[in-house]
Amino acid sequence: MSFTIATSIEDALAALAAGARPVAGGSDLVVGARHGKAPLPDSIVAIDRLSELSTITLTDDGLRIGALATHAAMMLDATIVASYSALADASALVGSPATRNVGTLGGNVMNASPAMDTGAPLLVFGAMVELRSTSGTRSVSLPDLWVGPGSTSAAADELCIALVLAKRPARSGSAYVRLEYRRAMEIAVVGAAASVTLNDDGTAGHVAVALTAVAPTIVAVGGLDAALIGRPVDEDTLAAVARAAAEQSAPISDLRASDSYRRHCVGVMARRAVEAAGRRAGGEAIAIPVNRAYGIGASR
Amino acid sequence: MTPTTQPRFVRADGPDKVTGSGRYTADLTLTGMLAAKFRYADVSHARITKLDTTAALAIPGVFAVLTAADVPDVHFGPFVADRTLFARDVVRFEGEVVAAVAAITPEVAQRAADAIVVEYEALPVITDIEDALGAGSPLVHTGWSDYGAADPVVRDRNDASFSSITKGDVDAGLAEADHIVESRYVADGCHAAPIEPRAVLAQWEGDKVTIWTSTQVPFDARAGVCETLELPANRVRIIVAHLGGGFGGKCGFHYEAHVAALAKATKRPVRLLFSRREEFLAPDRRREGMVIDITTGVRNDGTITARKAWIAIDNGAYTADAGFFPQLAAMHVAGPYKIPNVHVDAHLVYTNHQPSGSVRAPTAPQTCWALESHTDEVAAAVGMDPVAFRRLNAVDTGAVGPSGQTYGEIGVQQCIEEATKLVGYGQTLPDDEAIGVAIGWWPSFAVPSGAYLKLDGDGSGQIITGAQECGTGAVMTLRQLAADELGMDPENFELVYQDTSVAPYDMGATGSQTLFNNGRAVVAAAGQVAEQLRKLAAEFLEAAPGDIVLADGHAHVAGSPSSTVSIAELAGIAAGGELLIGHGSGAPPAAPPLAGSSCVGDLGMASFVAPQFSCHAVRVRLDRDTGVVRVLEVGAAHDSGTIINELGALGQVEGGVMMGVGQALTEGTQYDDQGRQRNAGLLEYKLQTCADTPVIRTHFVQINTPDAGPRGAKGLAEAPNVATAAAISNALAKLVGKPVRRLPMTAERVWEAMQS
Numbered sequence A: 001m002s003f004t005i006a007t008s009i010e011d012a013l014a015a016l017a018a019g020a021r022p023v024a025g026g027s028d029l030v031v032g033a034r035h036g037k038a039p040l041p042d043s044i045v046a047i048d049r050l051s052e053l054s055t056i057t058l059t060d061d062g063l064r065i066g067a068l069a070t071h072a073a074m075m076l077d078a079t080i081v082a083s084y085s086a087l088a089d090a091s092a093l094v095g096s097p098a099t100r101n102v103g104t105l106g107g108n109v110m111n112a113s114p115a116m117d118t119g120a121p122l123l124v125f126g127a128m129v130e131l132r133s134t135s136g137t138r139s140v141s142l143p144d145l146w147v148g149p150g151s152t153s154a155a156a157d158e159l160c161i162a163l164v165l166a167k168r169p170a171r172s173g174s175a176y177v178r179l180e181y182r183r184a185m186e187i188a189v190v191g192a193a194a195s196v197t198l199n200d201d202g203t204a205g206h207v208a209v210a211l212t213a214v215a216p217t218i219v220a221v222g223g224l225d226a227a228l229i230g231r232p233v234d235e236d237t238l239a240a241v242a243r244a245a246a247e248q249s250a251p252i253s254d255l256r257a258s259d260s261y262r263r264h265c266v267g268v269m270a271r272r273a274v275e276a277a278g279r280r281a282g283g284e285a286i287a288i289p290v291n292r293a294y295g296i297g298a299s300r
Numbered sequence B: 001m002t003p004t005t006q007p008r009f010v011r012a013d014g015p016d017k018v019t020g021s022g023r024y025t026a027d028l029t030l031t032g033m034l035a036a037k038f039r040y041a042d043v044s045h046a047r048i049t050k051l052d053t054t055a056a057l058a059i060p061g062v063f064a065v066l067t068a069a070d071v072p073d074v075h076f077g078p079f080v081a082d083r084t085l086f087a088r089d090v091v092r093f094e095g096e097v098v099a100a101v102a103a104i105t106p107e108v109a110q111r112a113a114d115a116i117v118v119e120y121e122a123l124p125v126i127t128d129i130e131d132a133l134g135a136g137s138p139l140v141h142t143g144w145s146d147y148g149a150a151d152p153v154v155r156d157r158n159d160a161s162f163s164s165i166t167k168g169d170v171d172a173g174l175a176e177a178d179h180i181v182e183s184r185y186v187a188d189g190c191h192a193a194p195i196e197p198r199a200v201l202a203q204w205e206g207d208k209v210t211i212w213t214s215t216q217v218p219f220d221a222r223a224g225v226c227e228t229l230e231l232p233a234n235r236v237r238i239i240v241a242h243l244g245g246g247f248g249g250k251c252g253f254h255y256e257a258h259v260a261a262l263a264k265a266t267k268r269p270v271r272l273l274f275s276r277r278e279e280f281l282a283p284d285r286r287r288e289g290m291v292i293d294i295t296t297g298v299r300n301d302g303t304i305t306a307r308k309a310w311i312a313i314d315n316g317a318y319t320a321d322a323g324f325f326p327q328l329a330a331m332h333v334a335g336p337y338k339i340p341n342v343h344v345d346a347h348l349v350y351t352n353h354q355p356s357g358s359v360r361a362p363t364a365p366q367t368c369w370a371l372e373s374h375t376d377e378v379a380a381a382v383g384m385d386p387v388a389f390r391r392l393n394a395v396d397t398g399a400v401g402p403s404g405q406t407y408g409e410i411g412v413q414q415c416i417e418e419a420t421k422l423v424g425y426g427q428t429l430p431d432d433e434a435i436g437v438a439i440g441w442w443p444s445f446a447v448p449s450g451a452y453l454k455l456d457g458d459g460s461g462q463i464i465t466g467a468q469e470c471g472t473g474a475v476m477t478l479r480q481l482a483a484d485e486l487g488m489d490p491e492n493f494e495l496v497y498q499d500t501s502v503a504p505y506d507m508g509a510t511g512s513q514t515l516f517n518n519g520r521a522v523v524a525a526a527g528q529v530a531e532q533l534r535k536l537a538a539e540f541l542e543a544a545p546g547d548i549v550l551a552d553g554h555a556h557v558a559g560s561p562s563s564t565v566s567i568a569e570l571a572g573i574a575a576g577g578e579l580l581i582g583h584g585s586g587a588p589p590a591a592p593p594l595a596g597s598s599c600v601g602d603l604g605m606a607s608f609v610a611p612q613f614s615c616h617a618v619r620v621r622l623d624r625d626t627g628v629v630r631v632l633e634v635g636a637a638h639d640s641g642t643i644i645n646e647l648g649a650l651g652q653v654e655g656g657v658m659m660g661v662g663q664a665l666t667e668g669t670q671y672d673d674q675g676r677q678r679n680a681g682l683l684e685y686k687l688q689t690c691a692d693t694p695v696i697r698t699h700f701v702q703i704n705t706p707d708a709g710p711r712g713a714k715g716l717a718e719a720p721n722v723a724t725a726a727a728i729s730n731a732l733a734k735l736v737g738k739p740v741r742r743l744p745m746t747a748e749r750v751w752e753a754m755q756s
């Protein structure tokens, strides 16, 4: 067993090329090993000291979030809160203060759990993942990255460097809503993110919805634009969103919920996410995380 | 004697625990110490056809592998001797210990445990408590007529213990009723889930063994070691380091003998540390699942004429301390109501589940949940407000309860009034909110206890008590009682406790009994020292002992405050002559008599000594789209007699309420069809968190209670856990339009109830 601490990205890439697995916060890798999910890898390289990977930068092309950005940093970042609110909503719901302070965006994305909370927001933002290895850098879309529960298309020697989120159009809002049985240390039973861009007349210009924990990976809800563009974000629209989300979900039954309850609730989450995103797009300030504001497992 | 009622109570163990300087059992290490691991059955019911430890013993670093063949052939158990240290021939639940390993590291020990070869012939797995009572059910214990058992136990197939209460004529009572309401409620089992998974460390010196263990009941643990390893009590010493919570889960005798046997076999100290998963699966202390049928007859004017009930309680594979559960459940389903005609049957049923045992107020939260949800249904049947209905029917001072006990002064009516006031019962609420109300009760347990108290030459004192501090602060409060008796400051006393070879017997942190009984013992012990001090002071001040007053660290002559001497000075004088040593026990109060009822399977719980009463009123919000429930506000009013340490008492109520919220909404064990737990861990077994805590407002109704403990105190540790789930249920029923008849009332179950 070997454990090394990378002091530069090159270090880390070399270690990966030599067969090591990266560990960032360790809140999936180490905790999973302790629970007998998968044994610790024989060779581990710690990347948590690569401070250049924890920056959050707004550029002309959009927002670049380093793989080591923690949930605690994201939920407080002014740009994310204002323009990518769904991601702040999601980060604010992760585990507990301790989890949010060690858990990273790169870890969440590369762990590829269908119940991961940042996944649905990233999907509605059309985020691209920047992967790097000793042989170069490439950019991959999330649907191409996530191939199944806990599994990605990244090669073993590829390090996630950053997530790049496209610039937000004017009159846009987003939200992430999760069903939770308790207010901390919860795992998504189901969740939904929405991004809404309004036309000047207040009707929907673009609507994207993605769902958590109802399929082998985070999935986008298809066909919404066609059904909703040009219509006001009203009761009918929201009902259509709920229907589409429920219909397109393929949930399992497990200890947390039955498939039928999940299917029903993911519709509720989707409708709430779209409603909140629409209101945010219209300029209304709804506090992070929107779950609390909506009273979902929480006080209003 | 001036009571030093302190505004803020500082726990003597608080700074140690908060700063980390305090030691828990898992922090202790001894030279040459080995690690223990168990091999569990993993299957719920099977006959062992092969058990081979050769491969395990061959692993380098393994010092011993023990099975049933290596320990005395002793069956034990407080009510039914159905248990052995290691499985013999048959395993009856997944967490049963088949073998134990001691090895150089925990990893090697685990590898060895895995290398033990066990082969089984499957036996039918019995998981459903109602089926298990059926005539055709296979038996969990085929040969249990041969086991020893307490007298009231009737050995009848899977019926491990049966109790009934009969009062008046229940059929005649039902015939008088204008309405008859029948309900069925079903509760899942759940767990105590203390933060500290248990740990045991044993070391032999010659023929004596010292065992450090995270137990709530050191003397019980000692008795278990003595019984199973066939040792006299004076060769076994149990010491408890700081205990990281118990909630009943660490009551009883568990693994002390296994570890002692390993230590003996290896001639080394051996330490066992449980994982969280083991803490869920193995101990015989899980809160029992129950099926509860209740029928109540009521007149149009709201008076209850009769109650009939049938209860089945999941005992699991072994009886542990659950033998008295049927009687307690019977009392709780009858409830603190004036009912002239009662018939209750309650059965404790063997299954192949993990054994049940006393978790905080055993049987009460589930039974109270069922009864009080049912009570709201009964009130609705006669169109009465549920609070008014309870005020009319609840017992009161001088009233006769369901088992024929006539109550002295009790505060249940005041509890109803105060709890409802605390949350503004009757106010107009948003349409997704409602307030539910429930009442509950719980006995105080009068049992023997003893204490020593000494003052050393410098006037500082030690209280040597057998009491066990499980986090309630009850032991800490003993300092206050001693100080008040001696006119000293609580800070003058150190506690010596949690060591069976040093202190007199105590039942342990169980049955809410610590302050109730130890308080009596400490007051008696301090009284002896006070007597000594008065005599010394009388000589010193040239007065009569009867005129000496002990106050503010001094002895003075009544009426002449200038004629005074410090207690420290008196202690100095005593150090050169007759030492200041007191001891006390005091006779526990007797159980009040019963009239007009008969109890089969009576284990002495049909008559409540110094009964405690409570009313919880809870405001909840329901998310109607998902069934998710939030508890927003809890008003908890308790009659637990005199409150000696208010800060500690508030902590008990708040903790009990939160445990109740968890039981109400999220905490329930799920089983597969083979009787194995599916959510044996904190990921899928959902405790409440700080973030879920509602506003909790507490009021103590303090009245004079006959037969109470020191200064009129009753118990308090379990009572706050009784009525919360019930009150939540009643609030929820208002929002859903009907009760949710399964506990926990999970979001999905609430949603399902709304669909149908």
Ligand SMILES: Cc1cc2nc3c(=O)[nH]c(=O)nc-3n(C[C@H](O)[C@H](O)[C@H](O)COP(=O)(O)OP(=O)(O)OC[C@H]3O[C@@H](n4cnc5c(N)ncnc54)[C@H](O)[C@@H]3O)c2cc1C
Pocket (backbone or CB within 6 Å): A021, A022, A023, A024, A025, A026, A027, A028, A029, A030, A031, A047, A067, A068, A093, A094, A095, A096, A099, A102, A103, A104, A105, A106, A107, A108, A109, A110, A111, A115, A116, A117, A118, A158, A159, A160, A161, A185, A186, A187, A188
């Ligand atoms: C108590 C608790 C509560 C939790 N609650 C939530 C929750 O509410 N919502 C939620 O979504 N998650 C939750 N998690 C899971 C976890 O905290 C998050 O997924 C977190 O973001 C993981 O980040 P990490 O840095 O700790 O990942 P690690 O454990 O370090 O890594 C996870 C995986 O990603 C790989 N990896 C990490 N960084 C990179 C990289 N830069 N490039 C390539 N591969 C990489 C690792 O090799 C590993 O396979 C919880 C975990 C715990 C322990």
